[in-house]
Amino acid sequence: MSLVTVGSVAFDAIETPFGKTDKIIGGAGTFIALSSSFYSKTQKIISVVGDDFPQSMLDVFAAKGIDLSGLQIKKGEKTFFWSGRYHNDMNSRDTLITELNVLEHFDPIIPASYQGAEYLMLGNLSPQVQRTVIERLEKRPKLIAMDTMNFWIDIAMDELKKTLALVDVLIINDEEARQLSGEYSLKKASKVIRAMGPKYLIIKKGEHGALLFHGENTFFAPALPLEDVFDPTGAGDTFAGGFIGYLAASDDISFINMKRAIIAGSALASFCVEKFGTEKLLEISHKDIEERIDEFISLANFDMLQTA
């Protein structure tokens, strides 16, 4: 089924304890689209770049089957740029530079060929832009998933709540869930947040895995213990991309299938952190992902005997 992704296509410059990069390709939309392309063969991106964005990367997107009709290229303007430095524990980072550039006045344009999409993934952007995309789709998609971040909870809570009321799945991390709900217990937080709109809530806990809440059901997906996390940038977006790509490809939004989609997303995210930026995602094959998923099965699988 067709999948539309909205999210930034950008430049990043990253410092980790393992090294630093010059300007490399990043952005939530980039990671989501590359990751979901392993599952979903028909997908379309809505985003904006400047004319400084390399044609070679657009060719990579196209080769992955990503429809770029909704990617605006602004003449004489510059692509969004973010630079950050990770601390030694890799769990926290400082933003060094944020240049909004083309994102500052981003007005998402929906090509006619995108209408009728059944799956919509709203990458982290201002809640107004996210909502505009929903409103510009003539037919409501079967499933709308969204990401957000602490920045929007801080400065645009009212707008965020309006957008949350329109979506099916919210994908955020544990800190954001606590901030959004005002509850420390993630179980309590999940109830508060789902009362805001999303029937499904995924809370990402980084190296501690991810939780999916829906109704009275809860699923806990492990994270693969890794020797090193080389660069966490984009891991959350890669997770979201694997999740929505898996759902769109299988066109099954049952709870059982959402669990599978979370494992697929977790497997893809575990690759993402092994190299800088999108490097690892551009190297791996579907067979690599299947093997990684087998590691997740072996990691999480147990069967209880009937005991006295």
Place this chain on the structure above:
Amino acid sequence: MSLVTVGSVAFDAIETPFGKTDKIIGGAGTFIALSSSFYSKTQKIISVVGDDFPQSMLDVFAAKGIDLSGLQIKKGEKTFFWSGRYHNDMNSRDTLITELNVLEHFDPIIPASYQGAEYLMLGNLSPQVQRTVIERLEKRPKLIAMDTMNFWIDIAMDELKKTLALVDVLIINDEEARQLSGEYSLKKASKVIRAMGPKYLIIKKGEHGALLFHGENTFFAPALPLEDVFDPTGAGDTFAGGFIGYLAASDDISFINMKRAIIAGSALASFCVEKFGTEKLLEISHKDIEERIDEFISLANFDMLQTA
């Protein structure tokens, strides 16, 4: 199969954001023995208390099938006492009072009836005392598991390493694993620690579940998302007790069965934190545990389809 547990039987006074207690019953040996008694019907404790310890609690132990021949009652002396206050996040605590009392010169005595035990659980105590127990057993148990804590890593690393070289399973938390190994990555830490002796390593991550490492195998057990953690005291010992009790009762130390034992321990620990001290463990039935284990199955279970 027979199980011998060594560990403190003590008084605790606890403050949490939910309330505070007077002196209540605590101690690693107490939690381990009560927890393992749900599975292992023949078990024996080695510990020491003063004559201020209530006979009523000894009667509770006896009613649970816990052999008290190895529990020394020191006339005119006082039982070990610990008092602590948990912070709001429940993940950290301050020790307010530690009175070693009878533990200061604890010399573990092994009754003749304890000889030949096939399972030995060494609760958190000085590594010298733990090693003394191993040395005083005429026949090496089939499986020796031990707990320790940052205190011993800080002040008795050489002694700790001598004891670690003698055991099969080490059960510690993530902070302790990092401190003991000098590695931040738990996967790297697991290799360093297993090179010290224990072929099996369990790393408890509190609300984030637990990891079991053995050879090239890794198992990740989730923790049940809870609305409230009322009092974390004894949760780690309760986990260890459920683990060793399950193994002793099933007399199967395969990796597959260790996974089950970890789920049993996790289920028991999830009860422990619901009330102060041992209160909840004294209320629940085996049926309650089975139902809780079903929740863990539903929480962690997924099956992947073969995808294209």
